[in-house]
Amino acid sequence: MTQKIPKSLNDIPTEVIETDLLIIGGGNSGCFVAIEAKEKNPKLDVTIMEKAHIDRSGALAAGMDAINTYIGEGETPETIVAWSRAQVGGGPLREDLALSNARILNQCVESLEKWGVPFNKDEKGRYKKRGRFDVSIRGEQLKPIIAEKTKSYQPRILNRVAATNLLKDGDRVIGATGFGIRDGKFYVVKAKATVVSTGGAAGLYRSATNDGTTSHHQMWMNPFNVGSGYAMGIRAGAEFTLMEQRWCATRVKDFCGPVDTISVGYKAKMINAKGELILQTRYGHLGGDTAPRYIRANAPMGEWSEGRGPTFVDTRHLSPDQVKDLKIDYLNERPTYVLFLAARGQDPAKEPLEIYGSDPYIVGGHTASGYWVDVDRMATLPGLFAAGECAGGMPNKFVGGCAAEGVLAARGTVKYISGMGHGNLDQNQVAAEKERIFSPLLRGATMEAKYTVPAGQDPRSQYDGVTPEEMEERLQRLMDEYAGGVGQFFKCNEEQLDYALKHISLMKNQINKLFATGLHDLVLVHDVIDRLDVAEVVAMHLKERKESRWPGWQTRTDYPEVNPKLDCFINSRKNLKTGELEMLKRPYEQVLPGDRTKAPSPIPLSAEKA
Amino acid sequence: MPPYVVKDKCDGCKGKEEPLCEQICIGDLMTLNPDTGKAYCRSLRDCWDCMSCTKICPKGAIEQRIPYQLGYHGAKLIPMMGTDSITWTCVDINGKVERFSFRTRNKK
Numbered sequence: 001m002t003q004k005i006p007k008s009l010n011d012i013p014t015e016v017i018e019t020d021l022l023i024i025g026g027g028n029s030g031c032f033v034a035i036e037a038k039e040k041n042p043k044l045d046v047t048i049m050e051k052a053h054i055d056r057s058g059a060l061a062a063g064m065d066a067i068n069t070y071i072g073e074g075e076t077p078e079t080i081v082a083w084s085r086a087q088v089g090g091g092p093l094r095e096d097l098a099l100s101n102a103r104i105l106n107q108c109v110e111s112l113e114k115w116g117v118p119f120n121k122d123e124k125g126r127y128k129k130r131g132r133f134d135v136s137i138r139g140e141q142l143k144p145i146i147a148e149k150t151k152s153y154q155p156r157i158l159n160r161v162a163a164t165n166l167l168k169d170g171d172r173v174i175g176a177t178g179f180g181i182r183d184g185k186f187y188v189v190k191a192k193a194t195v196v197s198t199g200g201a202a203g204l205y206r207s208a209t210n211d212g213t214t215s216h217h218q219m220w221m222n223p224f225n226v227g228s229g230y231a232m233g234i235r236a237g238a239e240f241t242l243m244e245q246r247w248c249a250t251r252v253k254d255f256c257g258p259v260d261t262i263s264v265g266y267k268a269k270m271i272n273a274k275g276e277l278i279l280q281t282r283y284g285h286l287g288g289d290t291a292p293r294y295i296r297a298n299a300p301m302g303e304w305s306e307g308r309g310p311t312f313v314d315t316r317h318l319s320p321d322q323v324k325d326l327k328i329d330y331l332n333e334r335p336t337y338v339l340f341l342a343a344r345g346q347d348p349a350k351e352p353l354e355i356y357g358s359d360p361y362i363v364g365g366h367t368a369s370g371y372w373v374d375v376d377r378m379a380t381l382p383g384l385f386a387a388g389e390c391a392g393g394m395p396n397k398f399v400g401g402c403a404a405e406g407v408l409a410a411r412g413t414v415k416y417i418s419g420m421g422h423g424n425l426d427q428n429q430v431a432a433e434k435e436r437i438f439s440p441l442l443r444g445a446t447m448e449a450k451y452t453v454p455a456g457q458d459p460r461s462q463y464d465g466v467t468p469e470e471m472e473e474r475l476q477r478l479m480d481e482y483a484g485g486v487g488q489f490f491k492c493n494e495e496q497l498d499y500a501l502k503h504i505s506l507m508k509n510q511i512n513k514l515f516a517t518g519l520h521d522l523v524l525v526h527d528v529i530d531r532l533d534v535a536e537v538v539a540m541h542l543k544e545r546k547e548s549r550w551p552g553w554q555t556r557t558d559y560p561e562v563n564p565k566l567d568c569f570i571n572s573r574k575n576l577k578t579g580e581l582e583m584l585k586r587p588y589e590q591v592l593p594g595d596r597t598k599a600p601s602p603i604p605l606s607a608e609k610a
Numbered sequence: 611m612p613p614y615v616v617k618d619k620c621d622g623c624k625g626k627e628e629p630l631c632e633q634i635c636i637g638d639l640m641t642l643n644p645d646t647g648k649a650y651c652r653s654l655r656d657c658w659d660c661m662s663c664t665k666i667c668p669k670g671a672i673e674q675r676i677p678y679q680l681g682y683h684g685a686k687l688i689p690m691m692g693t694d695s696i697t698w699t700c701v702d703i704n705g706k707v708e709r710f711s712f713r714t715r716n717k718k
Contacts, residue, residue: 052636061636062660116715140696141714160638181638182628214612215677216655217637223658224637254680328710331698335687336659336674342702343681520638520652 019047022191025198026050027058029388032406038153046155064139065333068398077102083599084396090596092588094393108403169423173384193413200363200389201227206476207359231530239372239380241392244541246360253354268313298552301357312352368395376412444515468524612654619671631663
């Protein structure tokens with residue numbers, strides 16, 4: 001579509017929508033919010049604000065080959081929560097949230113099958129297990145199927161509208177603003193309750209496979225999940241937890257794709273350059289094959305840093321049929337890994353597959369970063385709820401758990417909305433937000449060319465300003481080098497973090513130099529502004545945790561040991577009067593008795609993930 | 611992991627306000643060149659290689675290529691979408707061809 005670029009704020013139309021329930025982000029959990037809310041109250045007016053198109057948006061865009069949490073025979077909600085707790089080294093985690101999630105987990109997973117997603121079955125007709133709690137699916141159509149189900153309830157779906165900020169009436173959240181990526185409109189959506197269910201934050205750090213050329217987005221998480229859900233809450237003064245617990249994972253090297261498919265699904269063990277079994281040889285004292293997830297995730301980079309790379313998952317025991325099954329699994333989740341192997345001319349049965357560390361992500365569906373919420377999934381601001389990757393405190397949700405979070409958040413909102421009217425719009429806030437959103441576009445439309453541009457070069461280089469890509473790459477380089485990226489083997493110290501914060505602040509002071517030459521550019525501008533806000537909070541949390549509780553996910557070279565006094569949640573919230581980020585601690589409350597670092601037995605070896 | 615649009619196959623989804631690849635792209639990257647009436651990826655660097663565009667293209671006009679920095683030239687991966695199944699054809703750099711067919715939706 002040809003876009004008309006406005007020259008002044010008055011040229012930009014405003015669309016005001018009133019709804020009962022606003023869902024920001026129509027991925028897996030956001031769709032489950034809509035479905036459950038409509039199930040509970042079919043008369044509810046439900047609106048989904050979606051940056052892309054709900055048919056393929058979010059982390060499930062490319063498909064999925066497994067549901068990593070399902071409570072099979074012999075397991076209970078308690079055993080999965082105890083397992084999850086052991087996976088994060090004993091926590092801290094919100095066991096109240098995890099238990100409430102586990103109690104409705106299976107019905108969410110089973111509904112996917114009812115809606116049409118093929119599940120692989122064992123000889124007894126049960127879901128085919130891949131590990132202790134994960135079951136194998138054919139999920140190429142997983143997101144289209146969830147989207148179809150959602151659309152059957154006829155919510156209002158605003159595809160291609162990027163959310164920018166939460167609207168407030170006092171402390172209460174009363175909706176959100178956004179802009180139309182196709183129509184260029186300013187959207188003001190008033191809602192009785194608002195759920196933030198955007199994805200997590202990718203692209204805060206430089207990916208190891210990023211050459212700055214055609215592979216900039218060669219990363220594990222959907223790179224269009226930039227953390228806007230967190231950023232909006234940070235700016236609105238909501239409280240966040242465990243933002244230092246970064247998901248740094250082992251991934252297939254030079255592709256940065258999932259590795260569980262191979263290591264869990266096909267029992268391929270990690271080996272180093274010398275052919276040694278890494279976990280048994282080097283990490284036996286920490287549990288070897290059954291060490292916590294972060295230990296296993298960090299192991300390959302540990303080998304590289306000590307001169308024992310390259311590192312592999314050993315697939316040389318696979319039969320030709322197994323190699324074919326392995327490729328089918330990838331075709332269901334990240335199809336281009338099959339293309340990658342073809343582009344290397346590589347047969348996994350003859351050569352092991354190389355592995356490496358990913359760039360760190362803030363993804364509350366995997367680790368436990370996100371909004372501090374109550375059991376109804378309401379954040380610390382009334383009227384605001386969080387689901388999926390946005391809900392903090394509970395790690396290891398994955399696809400099934402994020403769906404369950406959506407259901408729980410929907411129930412929370414339905415309860416909250418009952419008898420509740422709309423809040424009052426603050427017209428000053430609305431006007432200021434319109435200006436904040438669109439001023440980079442107006443700048444781009446009114447700038448005079450200053451420099452000559454060689455043919456074929458980015459036409460934006462004729463202007464004296466900053467492009468969003470430039471600032472994004474500066475941030476990613478900074479975070480990689482000074483806030484424990486993969487380039488630094490995930491390690492950082494106080495001085496590095498101070499440096500990172502100083503330079504984040506320098507960039508924030510240059511936000512007014514960013515310009516956009518079209519609506520796509522404007523998306524990139526707001527992506528990087530949101531990433532700056534999230535990156536700052538991540539660096540502050542890493543500074544506050546003066547210990548090394550989850551090496552790899554969070555490693556402080558100046559505090560290499562666990563500090564028992566920090567066996568608590570580290571939380572933060574922006575003081576809206578001073579603009580300062582305030583750090584606070586909240587106690588860990590153990591609900592399930594027993595040794596927190598051990599999952600109840602038996603743990604079959606096949607349950608292990610690399 | 612950029613998508614390349616084969617110019618002789620793409621017809622810009624004539625008659626539609628937006629071509630299907632533009633409608634589905636998760637990164638707002640596929641778009642129509644109004645001068646040629648054909649689609650293209652506006653920023654090759656920014657593609658995540660989810661292949662949503664390649665799968666939805668009714669003309670089979672979109673090829674996914676591994677960036678040369680990461681994998682060598684000439685490999686192909688082509689999806690053929692059925693109503694409840696998919697067939698993939700993969701050709702590696704040595705010309706070896708593999709096919710994969712499987713169900714993507716339960717029978718109604």
